[in-house]
Amino acid sequence: MTDPGTKQIHLAAHFPGVNNTTVWSDPRSGSQIDFDSFRHLAQTAERGRFDFFFLAEGLRLREMKGRIHDLDVVGRPESLTVLSALAAVTSHLGLAATVNSTFNEPYEVARRLASLDHLSGGRAAWNVVTSFDAFTGENFRRGGFLAEADRYTRAAEFLQTARELWDTWAADAVAADAASGAFVREGGITPFRHQGQHFDISGRFNTPRPPQGHPVIIQAGDSDEGREFAASAADVIFSRHSKLEEGRAFYADVKRRLAAYGRRHEDLKILPAVTYVLGDTDAEAHERAAEIRRAQVSPQTAISFIEGYWGRDLSGYDPDGPLPDIEPDLEEGVSKGRAQFRRDRGAVVAKWRALAAEKNLSIRELVIELAAPQTFIGTPRAVADEIDTFVQTDAADGFIFVPHLTPTGLDDLVDKVVPLLQEKGVFRADYSGPTLRDHLGLAPHA
Amino acid sequence: MTPHSTTPLPTPLHLAVALDGAGWHPAAWRSEDATPDRLFTARYWADLVQEAERGLLDFVTFEDGLSLQSSRLLEADHRLDQVRGQLDAVLTAANVAPLTSHIGLVPTTVTTHTEPFHVAIGIGSLDHISRGRAGWRPRVSVRPDEAANFGRRVIAPVDVHDPSGVIGELFGEAADAVEVVRRLWDSWEDDAEIRDVATGRFIDRDKLHYIDFQGEWFSVKGPSITPRSPQGQPLVTSLAHDTLPYEFAARASDVVYVTPHDRDGAADIVARVRAAEDRVGRTGAPLKIFADLVTFLGEDAADRKARLDDLDGAELDSDARIFTGAPDRLADLLLDWGQAGLDGYRLRPGVLPHDLTAITRGLVPALQARGAFRGAYDETSLRTRLGLPHPSNRYAAATA
Numbered sequence: 090m091t092d093p094g095t096k097q098i099h100l101a102a103h104f105p106g107v108n109n110t111t112v113w114s115d116p117r118s119g120s121q122i123d124f125d126s127f128r129h130l131a132q133t134a135e136r137g138r139f140d141f142f143f144l145a146e147g148l149r150l151r152e153m154k155g156r157i158h159d160l161d162v163v164g165r166p167e168s169l170t171v172l173s174a175l176a177a178v179t180s181h182l183g184l185a186a187t188v189n190s191t192f193n194e195p196y197e198v199a200r201r202l203a204s205l206d207h208l209s210g211g212r213a214a215w216n217v218v219t220s221f222d223a224f225t226g227e228n229f230r231r232g233g234f235l236a237e238a239d240r241y242t243r244a245a246e247f248l249q250t251a252r253e254l255w256d257t258w259a260a261d262a263v264a265a266d267a268a269s270g271a272f273v274r275e276g277g278i279t280p281f282r283h284q285g286q287h288f289d290i291s292g293r294f295n296t297p298r299p300p301q302g303h304p305v306i307i308q309a310g311d312s313d314e315g316r317e318f319a320a321s322a323a324d325v326i327f328s329r330h331s332k333l334e335e336g337r338a339f340y341a342d343v344k345r346r347l348a349a350y351g352r353r354h355e356d357l358k359i360l361p362a363v364t365y366v367l368g369d370t371d372a373e374a375h376e377r378a379a380e381i382r383r384a385q386v387s388p389q390t391a392i393s394f395i396e397g398y399w400g401r402d403l404s405g406y407d408p409d410g411p412l413p414d415i416e417p418d419l420e421e422g423v424s425k426g427r428a429q430f431r432r433d434r435g436a437v438v439a440k441w442r443a444l445a446a447e448k449n450l451s452i453r454e455l456v457i458e459l460a461a462p463q464t465f466i467g468t469p470r471a472v473a474d475e476i477d478t479f480v481q482t483d484a485a486d487g488f489i490f491v492p493h494l495t496p497t498g499l500d501d502l503v504d505k506v507v508p509l510l511q512e513k514g515v516f517r518a519d520y521s522g523p524t525l526r527d528h529l530g531l532a533p534h535a
Numbered sequence: 536m537t538p539h540s541t542t543p544l545p546t547p548l549h550l551a552v553a554l555d556g557a558g559w560h561p562a563a564w565r566s567e568d569a570t571p572d573r574l575f576t577a578r579y580w581a582d583l584v585q586e587a588e589r590g591l592l593d594f595v596t597f598e599d600g601l602s603l604q605s606s607r608l609l610e611a612d613h614r615l616d617q618v619r620g621q622l623d624a625v626l627t628a629a630n631v632a633p634l635t636s637h638i639g640l641v642p643t644t645v646t647t648h649t650e651p652f653h654v655a656i657g658i659g660s661l662d663h664i665s666r667g668r669a670g671w672r673p674r675v676s677v678r679p680d681e682a683a684n685f686g687r688r689v690i691a692p693v694d695v696h697d698p699s700g701v702i703g704e705l706f707g708e709a710a711d712a713v714e715v716v717r718r719l720w721d722s723w724e725d726d727a728e729i730r731d732v733a734t735g736r737f738i739d740r741d742k743l744h745y746i747d748f749q750g751e752w753f754s755v756k757g758p759s760i761t762p763r764s765p766q767g768q769p770l771v772t773s774l775a776h777d778t779l780p781y782e783f784a785a786r787a788s789d790v791v792y793v794t795p796h797d798r799d800g801a802a803d804i805v806a807r808v809r810a811a812e813d814r815v816g817r818t819g820a821p822l823k824i825f826a827d828l829v830t831f832l833g834e835d836a837a838d839r840k841a842r843l844d845d846l847d848g849a850e851l852d853s854d855a856r857i858f859t860g861a862p863d864r865l866a867d868l869l870l871d872w873g874q875a876g877l878d879g880y881r882l883r884p885g886v887l888p889h890d891l892t893a894i895t896r897g898l899v900p901a902l903q904a905r906g907a908f909r910g911a912y913d914e915t916s917l918r919t920r921l922g923l924p925h926p927s928n929r930y931a932a933a934t935a
Binding site: 113114122123124128147148149150156157159160161162163164165166167169170171173174176177178192193194196197200201203204205207208209210227228229230258263265267270271272273274275277278288289290291292293294295296297387388389390 | 735
């Protein structure tokens, strides 16, 4: 029997994204748009009894030096549309969509998520993100009107408004009573009226209450405001803190904030995004991990990466040669469509020069060196132990795995690591209920 | 006229079905074999579309709106004795896509409120998922209470017959929305993804294009985030009852649904649609004209409809001709009207699944017996089924 104090691990799968984590140059790399790729990854995750499958979103293609960035995967489908199709070919797996609260309206997002929750029988989740850039706004009627300071107020009000809409239909509103002639029971639908800083809407919502009450809410912000928002309103945090010590600090900080909102420790699951590499031996795993990091940084990607810090066109430099001798242009930015660089680029460049000189690194070698190693590298046994240690020592409640290959990037994790976690009694051998809230141990939203 | 004296049409007719709630009669959900408690489940929609596919139908449409349904055109009615509540049509179609293999899937969206960028990637994704079976039915919303659900604009109460006012503006905006969506669908050339390891490039960015749309109501930069889909341009369809929407269809659509009440009426509408095409200077393939009919099929059809009228407290009112009778008689009617220049029909079953099954198992065999309907699906896209070519890419042409 499992010690009652032992935490159960939660696992999620991230579809390989449009950044250089995803290795498209590998001969095994399949389509990033064909539905079969999504089906394979989702069905693999479900075979591994994962909690959910996660799709990111970006509503404008990234640009470098004023042109569309062409070195990483480009192009992806609309998240909710693909997840709705995946609902038909999976039976238990949670389905999580990233949906922007800046370039959408609460009524429409609330009904689309409610629809996914109905069509999947209670498996929908929403990663609430907010962007404020006019760059993405150029694709939308409203444009990039949002001041950065308003990001969280809009996200919070958007989510609150969506919750108000979901709550307007009673769980038993649909009577469908042919004898009495009541399709909706009297009082089953309450009109809504929301007047706030960002939204002033009123009317009647047109989708019945989702099977989960409210879909599962995911939040990824890391700032103080983001953590507070998550503690107040999210069911899951998608965190970046995948190292043991910083993971514990983040975990303690966020969980500490819950009480102020009348929430319990277990009401919010903290799931860092992580990568992994397996091998039959530790040495083999590390060798493969190094190969993957090299494949993630093509010669062109290396130049593009340092251009982001130099603020200059460096295409004339040899990626296998030394760092550029010219000074960075600290006024100009060359990258659009990604989180902006906030660090002091001048200081970063100086540090890199010292590192390259010390280790005698070329541009490409430096960029590979700078890339963080994969989170978990080792034999299946070692990785299973490490995952368990992270969770049992409160650095996480589980993980969102980001594979580097489409669509087979999760196969060995599910085949080799998941059975060991199940053997340890820290991960489900089968689903205990049909809904994502069941998997996450969250009560239906009352 | 006996069925077999009808001259077979030169080309077989196209047949689509419009799915909405429990059927097109407001009291359909109270029919004996209705399953109103399943309307919001995936299984309900999969069963319907799989049945339509068994009947070899061209495509199904999915109704949708961004306000609670109403028996009144311009405002809420607060009735609870009719079906209320809808699932998002694009998501419903996507959910059915992996469970079907041939039938076209045509969801509705509201151009008045939904961002064209979201529509373009949603329908484009549906086309990827279904391997070339996606269509789209854009519609405008004239309801002030629907606008209040969004709080972004006020729509004044309208006179639907006055094209100079709000209606004209809504259709103008809808035409811009379709233009944006079509440009976004072309914003990636078919062979933009190159995966060239030697140069490190995943795409050839010269084959991605900004659409730079600037209109009276909005502007959209592009390109799409979604690669061009198998059909290039998924099938665009719209419902039209009057000159303004005929012109909208002539500008924007591949298929137009019209509502004649007899054969002469059909001929008149066909002429008006063709005139609208001339006025707007339509290029490319002419509109495929489908007549909509509400259908109650079977020997007991008239009685069934009368019972439902009683339950609803009013005789069924529809923009489209209401047909009650045996499938054989409907087959004759469709062939007769077809001589007025119609390309096909979109049938609105009065009761689901009853009147859908009557179409697939009664009407379709009757049409097949008359040589007027396919005996099997071919292995092509929805566009190809309708005789439309794979569209060239407007941006590829410009750079060639």
